[in-house]
Structures are given as C-alpha cells and as structure tokens.
Amino acid sequence: MGRCLLIVNPTAGRERAKYFMGSLKLQLENNFDTVDLRQTGKKGDATAWAKEAALEGYDSVFCMGGDGTLNETVNGLALGNRPIHFGFIPLGTVNDLARALQIPLHPEQAIAMLKRAKTVPLDIGKANDRYFVNTIAAGVMPEAVGQVSIEQKTRLGPLAYFLTGLKTLQSHKSFLFKMNINGETTTRRSPLIIAMLTNSIGSFRNIAPEARVNDGKLWLATFKNITPLDLLKLAPEMLAGTPVSSEYMYLEQVEHVKIELLNTDHLSTNMDGDTGPDFPLELQILPSFLSVYVPADSDI
Numbered sequence: 257m258g259r260c261l262l263i264v265n266p267t268a269g270r271e272r273a274k275y276f277m278g279s280l281k282l283q284l285e286n287n288f289d290t291v292d293l294r295q296t297g298k299k300g301d302a303t304a305w306a307k308e309a310a311l312e313g314y315d316s317v318f319c320m321g322g323d324g325t326l327n328e329t330v331n332g333l334a335l336g337n338r339p340i341h342f343g344f345i346p347l348g349t350v351n352d353l354a355r356a357l358q359i360p361l362h363p364e365q366a367i368a369m370l371k372r373a374k375t376v377p378l379d380i381g382k383a384n385d386r387y388f389v390n391t392i393a394a395g396v397m398p399e400a401v402g403q404v405s406i407e408q409k410t411r412l413g414p415l416a417y418f419l420t421g422l423k424t425l426q427s428h429k430s431f432l433f434k435m436n437i438n439g440e441t442t443t444r445r446s447p448l449i450i451a452m453l454t455n456s457i458g459s460f461r462n463i464a465p466e467a468r469v470n471d472g473k474l475w476l477a478t479f480k481n482i483t484p485l486d487l488l489k490l491a492p493e494m495l496a497g498t499p500v501s502s503e504y505m506y507l508e509q510v511e512h513v514k515i516e517l518l519n520t521d522h523l524s525t526n527m528d529g530d531t532g533p534d535f536p537l538e539l540q541i542l543p544s545f546l547s548v549y550v551p552a553d554s555d556i
C-alpha cells in the first residue's frame with residue numbers, strides 16, 4: 257500500500273499510452289492507497305518527478321514509455337537515492353530491460369501482471385554522472401543505429417537495429433581505447449565497445465548470454481575488427497541465437513572501468529538508446545540499487 261507515482265510519456269511508442277493509461281491507473285489503485293498520475297511534457301520531467309517522489313517518501317514509482325522514459329525515471333530515482341520500488345510498462349520498440357526481467361512486452365499483459373507481481377533487486381550502471389539500466393556503447397554501431405528511421409523501426413522492429421549494426425562492424429573503422437579495467441590498464445583497437453547490465457541488447461542475447469539483472473557485474477564487450485567473411489558466418493549465428501565467440505570480441509565482467517579515447521577527438525556514446533556522456537568514460541556498477549516489479553512467477 258502507500259503512495260505511488262505513475263509517470264506517463266504520452267508521446268512514447270507512437271502515442272499508444274492513451275489506450276493503456278486508464279487501466280494501468282485502475283490496477284495501481286488496487287495496489288496502493290493513492291496513485292498520482294503525471295504526464296510528461298518534455299525531456300527531464302520524468303527525472304525531476306521521480307527524484308521528488310523518492311525524496312518525498314513515495315512507496316513506488318511506475319513509468320510507462322519507451323527506453324528514454326525508463327532511463328529518465330531511473331536517473332531520477334538514483335538522484336533521489338532513497339529506498340523505493342520501481343515498476344514500468346514498456347511501450348518502446350526494443351524494450352531490452354523488460355525482456356531481461358520477463359515483463360510482458362504487450363502493455364495490456366504487463367498491466368495484468370501487476371495483479372500478481374513481486375519485487376527483485378536490480379543493478380544499475382553509472383556512466384560519469386548519469387545512470388543507465390541496460391547498455392552504454394561507443395563506436396561504429398551507435399552512430400549508425402542513431403540513423404535508423406522511425407519508418408524502419410516500425411516496419412522491422414529490433415531487426416532494423418541488428419541489420420544496421422552488423423553492417424557497420426565490417427566498415428574497417430576502429431578506435432583506439434585505453435581502458436583501466438578493475439585497476440589494470442590495457443590499450444585496444446576496436447570498432448565497438450558495449451557495456452551491458454543485462455543479456456538483452458537490441459533484443460538479441462548473443463553477446464553476454466550469462467548476464468543477469470542483479471549479478472553485480474557490468475559485462476564489457478570489446479569487438480575485434482571483423483572482415484566481410486567473418487560477417488557471413490556471424491550474421492546467421494546471431495540470428496540463430498549462438499553466443500558470439502571470443503574470436504570476434506573480448507568479454508569481461510567488470511565492476512569499474514575507465515575508458516579514454518586515444519586516436520580521435522570525439523566519439524559519441526549511446527546510453528539506453530539515447531545520446532550518452534562523452535569520453536573519457538568512467539563506468540561503474542551499482543549492485544542491487546533498485547527494487548523492481550516483475551511477474552510473480554519469473555525465475556529472477
């Protein structure tokens with residue numbers, strides 16, 4: 257019971273929130289004494305409101321929206337830094353965190369799940385002074401993925417990211433990264449680095465299949481240069497769900513990593529689907545920082 261704040265982004269997921277907002281509020285009213293519904297009007301609202309709710313002693317904060325809304329809400333909860341429960345109803349294109357948490361991807365089913373839900377601890381990541389729930393990536397793929405059109409997203413869903421991403425890996429472009437991983441320094445040339453908290457990235461589970469949402473680790477994948485021939489082998493394997501072999505990437509479990517860019521002035525990052533902080537990056541894991549609602553029968 258107690259107080260619950262429900263943050264809804266009315267523009268997310270092609271403005272689908274309006275169809276589900278009413279039934280979500282009704283469901284939450286069964287679970288809490290009061291439910292305050294607020295609809296975001298701009299970037300930053302979800303962060304400010306989630307932080308306020310944490311500081312004001314709300315029991316739970318829920319959000320409904322895509323990855324941007326989810327990331328903003330979690331940033332607010334992290335800034336509030338008080339014990340609070342968190343829940344979300346996915347409306348985005350890929351919804352990696354929902355996949356990793358076994359939350360139904362259809363909003364109606366995700367709402368129904370709240371009749372019988374439990375809370376489990378959830379790790380979050382910190383990248384410089386911001387927080388993320390799923391991934392932060394830098395290199396050829398984030399740049400190309402940023403250019404996937406809304407039309408492609410709608411038509412192909414996660415496959416649009418996958419195809420765009422794979423194509424970029426054979427572009428021969430690479431970057432020189434100096435990394436300090438758990439206290440040890442190494443320099444690597446790579447087209448793409450991805451730090452992950454869960455095993456789902458762009459809906460695929462081939463990169464860090466063993467990652468768990470509360471294993472207390474960041475999984476750092478540093479890709480090696482990939483030839484067109486490698487790609488012919490890799491693409492069907494990825495579609496079939498085969499884990500990416502160490503032939504193509506280094507995969508390390510880290511708690512803390514500093515990454516500097518040595519051979520170019522600027523490379524943007526992508527964090528949970530939006531533009532992330534600039535280099536140098538300092539990444540760290542905040543183990544079990546949040547308590548998140550998942551289906552009662554999930555094995556998390």
Ligand SMILES: Nc1ncnc2c1ncn2[C@@H]1O[C@H](COP(=O)(O)OP(=O)(O)OP(=O)(O)O)[C@@H](O)[C@H]1O
Nearest residue numbers: 267268269296297298299321322323324325348349
């Ligand atoms: N009323 C609003 N009008 C315009 N933009 C908004 C509004 N409220 C929030 N936003 C911004 O909309 C952006 C996109 O939202 P979100 O990522 O949740 O949806 P999406 O783009 O449909 O989902 P996905 O990226 O997962 O496919 C967020 O960065 C958020 O700050």
